[in-house]
Amino acid sequence: MSEAKRVAVDVADIHKAFGATKAVDGVSFEIAEGSVHALLGENGAGKSTVVKLLSGLLRPDRGRIEICGKKVALNSPRVAHRHGVQTAFQEMTLVPDLSVLDNMLMPYAPMGATGLIRRAAARRDVRRHFEELGLAVDLDTRADTLDLAVQQKIEIARAIYRKPRILLLDEPTSTLAGSDVDWLADIIARLKADGTTIVFITHRMREVRAFCDTLTILRNGRHIVTSPVDAITDAQVIENIIGRSMAQTFPARPDTQKTGEAVLGVRQLKAGAKLRDVSFDLHRGEILGVAGLQGMGQLDLFLACYGMERVDGGEILVDGRKVSFASPADAIRPNIAIGLVPEDRKTEGLFLKLNGRTNASLPVIDRFTSRGFIRKDAETQAVRSAFSTVEVDERALWTPAGAFSGGNQQKIAIAKWLVAESRILLLFDPTRGIDVGTKHELYQMMRNYVEAGGSILLHSTEIPELVHLSDRVLVLYDGRVAAELSAGDLSEGAIMRPALGHDAVAREAAE
Numbered sequence: 170m171s172e173a174k175r176v177a178v179d180v181a182d183i184h185k186a187f188g189a190t191k192a193v194d195g196v197s198f199e200i201a202e203g204s205v206h207a208l209l210g211e212n213g214a215g216k217s218t219v220v221k222l223l224s225g226l227l228r229p230d231r232g233r234i235e236i237c238g239k240k241v242a243l244n245s246p247r248v249a250h251r252h253g254v255q256t257a258f259q260e261m262t263l264v265p266d267l268s269v270l271d272n273m274l275m276p277y278a279p280m281g282a283t284g285l286i287r288r289a290a291a292r293r294d295v296r297r298h299f300e301e302l303g304l305a306v307d308l309d310t311r312a313d314t315l316d317l318a319v320q321q322k323i324e325i326a327r328a329i330y331r332k333p334r335i336l337l338l339d340e341p342t343s344t345l346a347g348s349d350v351d352w353l354a355d356i357i358a359r360l361k362a363d364g365t366t367i368v369f370i371t372h373r374m375r376e377v378r379a380f381c382d383t384l385t386i387l388r389n390g391r392h393i394v395t396s397p398v399d400a401i402t403d404a405q406v407i408e409n410i411i412g413r414s415m416a417q418t419f420p421a422r423p424d425t426q427k428t429g430e431a432v433l434g435v436r437q438l439k440a441g442a443k444l445r446d447v448s449f450d451l452h453r454g455e456i457l458g459v460a461g462l463q464g465m466g467q468l469d470l471f472l473a474c475y476g477m478e479r480v481d482g483g484e485i486l487v488d489g490r491k492v493s494f495a496s497p498a499d500a501i502r503p504n505i506a507i508g509l510v511p512e513d514r515k516t517e518g519l520f521l522k523l524n525g526r527t528n529a530s531l532p533v534i535d536r537f538t539s540r541g542f543i544r545k546d547a548e549t550q551a552v553r554s555a556f557s558t559v560e561v562d563e564r565a566l567w568t569p570a571g572a573f574s575g576g577n578q579q580k581i582a583i584a585k586w587l588v589a590e591s592r593i594l595l596l597f598d599p600t601r602g603i604d605v606g607t608k609h610e611l612y613q614m615m616r617n618y619v620e621a622g623g624s625i626l627l628h629s630t631e632i633p634e635l636v637h638l639s640d641r642v643l644v645l646y647d648g649r650v651a652a653e654l655s656a657g658d659l660s661e662g663a664i665m666r667p668a669l670g671h672d673a674v675a676r677e678a679a680e
Contacts, residue, residue: 176238177202177366178333180225183232187217192218193229196389202237205357205367207377210410211604212388216370217259219387220339223368224256225249236335239335253334258323259343259370259602260515262346270295272312273327298330304350316512318345318463325353329360335362337368338561342376343602344489344512347462347631347668354379370603373631374403385653386410394669405578411606418609419637420616420658421549428640429453431594432488433507439482441469445648446483451593451626454606458639460664466648467628474626475509476500483557501589508532508586509595510579514576518582521571525561526552528570529585555584560610576607581615592616594625600634612638632661646670 177201185193193215200206208216223234225243227431234241236252243249263272273295274286296310303416304326312320317571321344328336342350357367357380369381376382377398384401384628386393386409393409394401431450438447443670444466451457461467472478474485476494484491487505500507507662514610519528529552530537537548549566556565559580565573570581579599586594596615600608615638621626629635636659644652651667 172537173353175202176200177204177236178206178368179233179235181222181233181239183219183222183234184230185222185227186230188231191390193222195232196390196392198385198392198395200366200368202366203361203364204382204676205361205369205380207373207381207384207408208368208370208387209377209384210393211606212576212602213389214410215390217339217385218390219474219521220258220337220368220370223249223254223335223337225254233328250331251458254337255328255333255335256337257321257341259329259340261320261324262316263312263320263324264526265310265522268309268311268321269306269315271307272323273308273330274300277331295330299326302326302329313549316463318346318349321345322349322352325356329356331587333365335368337370339370340372340602341369342371342373349463350376372602372608374406377406386537388412393677399636405589405638407605410604418605418612420613422616422637422640423620428445429457429622430488431486434489435474435483435487436486437472437483438470438473438480438485440473441466441478442481443648444469444473447643447645447648447650448483448651449643449653451624453592453624456615456619456625456627458635458642458669459626459645460635461645462668463540463630465645465668467645468597469510469648470645471597471626471628474500474593475507477509501591503590506589506591507593507595508589508591510582510586510597510599512597514578514582515571518585519570519578522569523579524567525556525565525570525581525584526567527575528581529555529588532585533589550590552584555587556581558587559584559614568582576603579603579607579611583611592623594623596625596627598628598630600629600631632664635659635664636661645670 176199181197183193183196196215196219208219218227222229225246225248228244234243241252270292274291282358292308299306304322308317321341325341336369337629341353360367371377381398383395383397384397388410392564418429428453432453433451439445443464447470459467469478473480476497476499515521525551530548534543537544552566553563558561561577561580561584565581570578600611615625627639642654642664643650644657644664646667654663
């Protein structure tokens with residue numbers, strides 16, 4: 170093998186079990202030096218376990234890992250770092266109440282002869298690093314005050330700052346969209362040109378095609394196939410990931426739209442820092458998509474409609490009547506019945522240490538309470554029915570939510586609002602970090618929900634979802650509705666043009 174094609178990572182017959190569960194079962198694959206290698210599979214397929222094994226967070230039960238031709242025992246993250254392995258995790262590892270600078274320096278802050286951190290030099294170095302990456306962030310800002318997308322970019326920047334030979338990117342684009350994905354694409358290209366080997370976990374085939382040279386597919390903890398990216402079709406990838414063909418990714422949209430009366434409306438709504446002036450109606454039996462690049466007001470809109478963001482102007486209507494939400498407790502009342510599936514299910518949608526039954530019943534636990542005691546039979550029956558609808562395993566009734574894959578956690582977060590008998594669902598990027606098989610199940614659930622008379626306000630960072638799932642789409646730009654598109658007019662181009670402000674620029678030029 171030529172020097173240019175030297176193997177950077179060699180995983181041979183790796184096994185890792187947690188009790189009776191075989192998370193990784195005899196996985197083997199190689200990654201060439203200086204290449205970008207995709208690691209694909211459903212949630213729970215073993216991808217994150219492989220990343221943790223390569224990161225030194227877990228030790229294999231048996232098998233061999235070689236880095237650049239040398240057998241290694243990655244017994245801790247520090248050992249992995251010494252072998253040139255760095256990881257940017259999907260689950261943020263930033264310390265929330267520390268500054269961006271302090272997070273960048275942990276745990277290898279430069280020390281002076283006196284034993285104190287050389288902060289001035291470190292600040293200059295980190296600022297220079299951010300400038301090279303095109304990352305404009307105040308180094309003194311607390312990490313937890315930043316948007317998820319910015320936190321993810323800092324997570325990536327920190328891994329790169331340590332100058333890795335091998336960079337593991339665990340679903341780095343799950344919180345990124347639009348220009349942020351382009352930002353990452355440029356960084357990957359530069360690192361690859363410098364000889365860095367990159368392992369890239371994603372659920373988005375477009376990114377695999379754009380970024381990666383080779384791919385490995387895992388299923389149920391086992392190696393299924395390793396292939397050059399250009400030697401395998403998307404259909405073959407999907408079939409290998411889920412173990413069956415999937416005739417249609419998106420459920421059929423009804424030929425004739427049969428929507429009912431308006432159940433949720435906003436008039437000249439102003440809320441939060443970004444939402445300036447938005448008006449629309451959401452009808453019974455409708456999926457209304459909301460498109461927009463990050464920071465265009467979509468998050469403020471969803472939070473305002475759920476009582477989590479103060480309304481500074483305009484009004485919210487439910488069934489044609491003006492309502493005022495002091496908190497989410499007002500939104501989930503039976504006569505309102507609005508449920509929100511938030512952007513980050515792990516920190517905003519679920520209590521990971523509580524079982525699925527408790528998570529699903531908690532918003533309306535008073536409905537299952539009599540004389541101060543919870544009627545367990547009634548609670549369990551309601552939650553079991555909701556879990557059946559979203560196709561989550563019944564063991565979620567008694568198992569902590571954190572023990573499940575991301576896809577099943579999202580199903581529990583949605584089941585919560587079925588237990589609450591919500592008639593309006595606010596779904597904010599509900600398939601973020603979800604595998605292709607689970608996405609298909611959620612798509613079908615959404616269509617079934619509206620056909621049964623429910624209504625969905627849907628925001629997604631994946632434009633094809635809005636195109637194929639929505640009955641109408643509102644495009645937000647600069648906190649306002651830049652365009653409203655009917656089903657017949659929907660296409661990625663039709664959405665992206667107003668989302669990028671092209672129509673607004675044209676209007677300003679005309680004026």
